[in-house]
């Protein structure tokens with residue numbers, strides 16, 4: 001019976017494991033369903049990893065390796081999937097040696113995210129081979145050494161979409177175009193300039209995929225834009241981004257899930273609705289970069305250390321946080337009072353230039369001018385010692 005079990009050996013889970021080990025907690029078990037630890041970075045071979053947590057600029061596979069090395073001494077069980085969570089820190093686990101139950105004093109959910117697959121995007125057309133998400137494409141390329149297509153159409157312009165372009169460049173292939181339904185790209189500029197002028201891939205905003213054509217293989221896509229519909233020949237479709245937290249365990253189990261983030265709801269001490277469970281990293285909300293996930297893993301581990309020492313305040317005395325007026329979500333969803341400085345994080349549904357307000361029972365406690373984009377995280381600082389008697393916090397745009 002480990003004291004702490006961590007679900008997921010990505011940046012969040014491995015950083016949490018390292019933090020717990022460094023605090024002298026030795027009976028930690030990390031469970032990872034893949035054959036190797038390291039999480040999503042393992043197959044994203046472009047640079048851009050490790051800046052926030054290691055202060056280095058590595059490729060994804062190097063970063064994954066360094067995370068595993070840094071967690072040396074912690075038991076990591078790979079090929080092991082957690083199939084259910086039960087009250088009080090009891091897990092059902094399936095590995096190469098069969099099924100078992102594991103009970104621990106604390107469990108950290110660090111199961112990451114996945115991109116929205118074709119089925120969930122409700123795309124029309126035929127169902128040929130060659131339609132995939134970025135993660136599957138990169139695994140196919142870097143793990144399997146395969147070349148799934150030569151002229152794919154890239155759907156989406158989130159940061160991950162540019163990761164797909166870099167993988168295409170590594171393969172020596174060039175996507176026919178990258179399309180975005182919104183009037184501007186989702187990632188930061190100059191992403192579109194780099195795509196066009198450095199990678200040679202046209203970027204078309206205001207353009208929506210309506211149909212995929214082809215029998216065995218993808219032959220074309222039909223897109224819609226201000227000028228009407230257009231059929232574009234291509235041999236693959238890369239559906240990038242539109243991430244959803246890998247929160248099936250929380251949803252199927254007894255843990256509260258937030259509608260806005262689609263991840264488990266937590267308080268400002270990283271506790272889920274069952275205080276034996278904590279959560280950190282991308283399982284909490286659609287994608288952030290790996291450094292943010294790793295630092296959340298570290299902070300959640302610090303909270304677990306306090307929980308094991310019996311130092312955490314009760315989990316039922318919290319103030320709920322709700323969102324209004326154009327905010328997609330805010331998390332943590334509950335604030336624990338009297339715990340000093342903390343942060344809430346929020347995202348907008350659409351680009352917003354205006355004000356962001358945080359209200360406590362109708363009283364404004366923060367009011368600031370923001371320029372927010374859907375892919376950028378908004379930080380809302382909060383001093384929980386100043387809030388002695390609030391019953392509800394509301395974050396809203398104006």
Ligand SMILES: Cc1cc2nc3c(=O)[nH]c(=O)nc-3n(C[C@H](O)[C@H](O)[C@H](O)COP(=O)(O)OP(=O)(O)OC[C@H]3O[C@@H](n4cnc5c(N)ncnc54)[C@H](O)[C@@H]3O)c2cc1C
Pocket residue numbers: 007008009010011012013031032033034038039040041044046047048049050080081082083110111112113134135138160163164246249280281282283287288289290291293294
């Ligand atoms: C294509 C792509 C490119 C990216 N590029 C960058 C970049 O350049 N720089 C950057 O900083 N970030 C980048 N990101 C974001 C980065 O990958 C994530 O922020 C980071 O991996 C999140 O870490 P995590 O630990 O929360 O989740 P993950 O890395 O997703 O790890 C979660 C782990 O949990 C495991 N797991 C899930 N469910 C279970 C279960 N039931 N049982 C056991 N194990 C389970 C998964 O197998 C996985 O290994 C990119 C993301 C993608 C998809």
